[in-house]
Amino acid sequence: xxxxxxxxxxxxxxxxxxxxxxxxxxxxxxxxxxxxxxxxxxxxxxxxxxxxxxxxxxxxxxxxxxxxxxxxxxxxxxxxxxxxxxxxxxxxxxxxxxxxxxxxxxxxxxxxxxxxxxxxxxxxxxxxxxxxxxxxxxxxxxxxxxxxxxxxxxxxxxxxxxxxxxxxxxxxxxxxxxxxxxxxxxxxxxxxxxxx
Amino acid sequence: xxxxxxxxxxxxxxxxxxxxxxxxxxxxxxxxxxxxxxxxxxxxxxxxxxxxxxxxxxxxxxxxxxxxxxxxxxxxxxxxxxxxxxxxxxxxxxxxxxxxxxxxxxxxxxxxxxxxxxxxxxxxxxxxxxxxxxxxxxxxxxxxxxxxxxxxxxxxxxxxxxxxxxxxxxxxxxxxxxxxxxxxxxxxxxxxxxxx
DNA sequence: GCGGCTCTATGACAGTCGTTATAAAACACG
DNA sequence: CGTGTTTTATAACGACTGTCATAGAGCCGC
Numbered sequence: 001x002x003x004x005x006x007x008x009x010x011x012x013x014x015x016x017x018x019x020x021x022x023x024x025x026x027x028x029x030x031x032x033x034x035x036x037x038x039x040x041x042x043x044x045x046x047x048x049x050x051x052x053x054x055x056x057x058x059x060x061x062x063x064x065x066x067x068x069x070x071x072x073x074x075x076x077x078x079x080x081x082x083x084x085x086x087x088x089x090x091x092x093x094x095x096x097x098x099x100x101x102x103x104x105x106x107x108x109x110x111x112x113x114x115x116x117x118x119x120x121x122x123x124x125x126x127x128x129x130x131x132x133x134x135x136x137x138x139x140x141x142x143x144x145x146x147x148x149x150x151x152x153x154x155x156x157x158x159x160x161x162x163x164x165x166x167x168x169x170x171x172x173x174x175x176x177x178x179x180x181x182x183x184x185x186x187x188x189x190x191x192x193x194x195x196x
Numbered sequence: 197x198x199x200x201x202x203x204x205x206x207x208x209x210x211x212x213x214x215x216x217x218x219x220x221x222x223x224x225x226x227x228x229x230x231x232x233x234x235x236x237x238x239x240x241x242x243x244x245x246x247x248x249x250x251x252x253x254x255x256x257x258x259x260x261x262x263x264x265x266x267x268x269x270x271x272x273x274x275x276x277x278x279x280x281x282x283x284x285x286x287x288x289x290x291x292x293x294x295x296x297x298x299x300x301x302x303x304x305x306x307x308x309x310x311x312x313x314x315x316x317x318x319x320x321x322x323x324x325x326x327x328x329x330x331x332x333x334x335x336x337x338x339x340x341x342x343x344x345x346x347x348x349x350x351x352x353x354x355x356x357x358x359x360x361x362x363x364x365x366x367x368x369x370x371x372x373x374x375x376x377x378x379x380x381x382x383x384x385x386x387x388x389x390x391x392x
Numbered sequence: 393g394c395g396g397c398t399c400t401a402t403g404a405c406a407g408t409c410g411t412t413a414t415a416a417a418a419c420a421c422g
Numbered sequence: 423c424g425t426g427t428t429t430t431a432t433a434a435c436g437a438c439t440g441t442c443a444t445a446g447a448g449c450c451g452c
Contacts, residue, residue, distance in 0.1 A: 010429085024310045029224035031409060042430050047411075049429095054410070104308050108361070111368040112300050112308070114220040128368040157377035158358055161365055165304070165357030172307040172324040181353035189385060206399085227439060238400050243441075245399095250440065 011049045013039040019061035022106040024099070027058055027113045027123070058110055058123035065106050066130030070137060077141040081190050084141055085159060088134075089183050092167045093176060101174045107131065108164045134160050145194045155193055159186055207245045209235040215257035219302040220295070223254055223309045223319070254306060254319035261302050262326030266333060273337040277386050280337055281355065284330075285379050288363045289372060297370045303327065304360045330356050341390045351389055355382055 008016070017039040021030040032054055036043045050056040069091060076087035095103050107127045115121035135156040142152035162182050169178040204212070213235040217226040228250055232239045246252040265287060272283035291299050303323045311317035331352040338348035358378050365374040 026222045026224055026305075026309045028222055029309060032411090033409080042432095044430055044432080102310050107368075108364055109222075109308055111364045112305055113222045113225060114298050124368055128365075128370070131365050131368060154377040154381045157362070157365070157374050158381040161361030161374060161378055162354055162358040163361070164364060165359070165361030166353070168304055168307045168360060169324075169327050169353070169357055172303075172320055172327060174324070178353050178357060181350040182357055185350045185354040185385075189381075192388075228441090229439080238402090240400055240402080 010039065010041045010045060014041055014046060014049065015057070015060045015064050018057050019065050019106045020103065022058065022061055022109050023065075023095070023103045026109045032057065052122075055115075055119060055122045059126045062107050062110050062123055062126040062130060066126075066133060070130075070133050073134065073137050077137060081138065081141045081145055081194065082187060084138065085186055085190060086183070088159075088163060089179060089186075092163060093179050096167055096170050096179070097176065101171050104167045104171055105164055108168065131160055142190070142193065146196075147193050151193060155189065158189075162186060206235065206237045206241060210237050210242060210245065211253070211256045211260050214253050215261050215302045216299065218254065218257055218305050219261075219291070219299045222305050228253065248318075251311075251315060251318045255322045258303050258306050258319055258322040258326060262322075262329060266326075266329050269330065269333050273333060277334065277337045277341055277390065278383060280334065281382055281386060282379070284355075284359060285375060285382075288359060289375050292363055292366050292375070293372065297367050300363045300367055301360055304364065327356055338386070338389065342392075343389050347389060351385065354385075358382060 014035060018030065018035045021035055021038060032046050033043055035057070036046045046057070047053070050060070069088070072087055072091055073084055077084035092105065095105075107130045110123045111127045111131075115124055135153070138159055139149075139152040139156035142155060143149055147155065163186075166178045166182040170176055210231060214226060214231045217231055217234065228242050229239055231253070232242045242253070243249070246256070265284070268287055269280055269284055273280035288301065291301075303326050306319045307323045307327075311320055331349070334355055335345075335348040335352035338351060339345055343351065359382075362374045362378040366372055
């Protein structure tokens with residue numbers, strides 16, 4: 001049986017492209033015109049698919065990235081928290097290296113740009129939700145391996161925050177050394193937490 | 197004896213204002229016109245003081261923030277790594293809370309925005325330098341308290357990355373809970389590393 | 393007072409931005 | 423074929439951007 005992967009629709013291409021551009025240049029510097037061009041879609045289509053404009057596009061880009069990372073995280077966590085951590089780190093390492101240190105995490109990018117005062121920060125709320133989803137997956141796996149609930153929640157927050165911060169540091173330094181440092185420390189931390 | 201604090205020059209006000217605006221809206225969304233207005237300085241003055249334009253202004257804003265945090269970090273580290281960590285965390289907690297979750301770290305903001313392809317990323321290099329300065333201070337203090345050099349360097353990277361990431365998460369969630377989680381975990385981690 | 397320097401004021405340049413309106417095209421389905 | 427819906431094309435709107443040029447103020451040592 002053969003299943004041909006459906007070629008992505010124009011709408012999907014726009015969202016994926018927006019996520020990529022946001023992860024490189026930030027939300028404000030990502031223009032709708034360029035995302036459309038990057039996805040080989042006309043400008044008019046963007047406002048057809050995303051009638052609420054840029055906020056909606058950013059929101060969907062954040063959610064897409066969140067779901068993508070969550071799926072990988074969920075799968076690998078079945079082999080335990082250490083395997084999950086490694087998968088999470090490798091995922092971002094790939095992004096950083098494949099882009100020659102030009103891309104990072106669009107969820108972080110959206111989180112640190114103050115939204116215009118007049119509108120509800122939909123994309124920011126989506127970013128908060130993605131962080132919580134990632135933390136929840138990690139904390140759940142830690143609890144399953146005997147870590148106390150409060151300790152598990154704290155550790156999950158630390159992992160997500162450290163990975164996000166490390167990716168940014170790798171971009172600034174144009175080096176993956178921060179990821180190596182963080183990986184070693186977080187792995188040891190998890191191993192120690194599980195053993196208790 | 198009485199020493200009047202010298203009122204900051206227009207140049208200093210511009211740099212400080214730029215750092216604040218970058219920490220809120222990101223580098224690309226911070227316009228030179230608005231920084232000038234925010235500092236009650238005319239637009240012409242900005243190009244007088246910063247003839248290399250926006251890159252130079254961003255670079256100085258990053259360095260100002262870096263030096264400001266480094267000074268606090270250096271002072272408090274004299275009381276040991278745990279005190280230094282607490283000071284570092286409190287510093288950012290103050291920024292986040294005083295701004296009602298609208299401001300963060302300008303160094304991080306600069307780190308995650310791809311510079312225009314045609315110019316040398318001066319501000320990005322400055323951000324890398326600031327991260328290294330912070331890591332160096334923390335690693336040095338850890339070594340002084342008996343932590344192995346490699347372990348100290350890794351732990352310092354983790355601390356800086358985690359704090360930066362946590363501040364961003366606090367903004368997204370509009371809560372300081374991530375900072376509480378990270379603070380607890382990092383403190384325990386340092387205590388454990390020192391005791392060995 | 394007076395030259396010379398630092399700083400300000402003002403306006404302009406060419407470009408991009410988010411968004412909207414409106415018309416044409418492409419398509420699906422009977 | 424026609425018809426109704428989805429998608430594209432194109433132009434325009436006001437506003438904003440980084441940068442530069444130039445003319446004027448303010449202030450220094452002499």
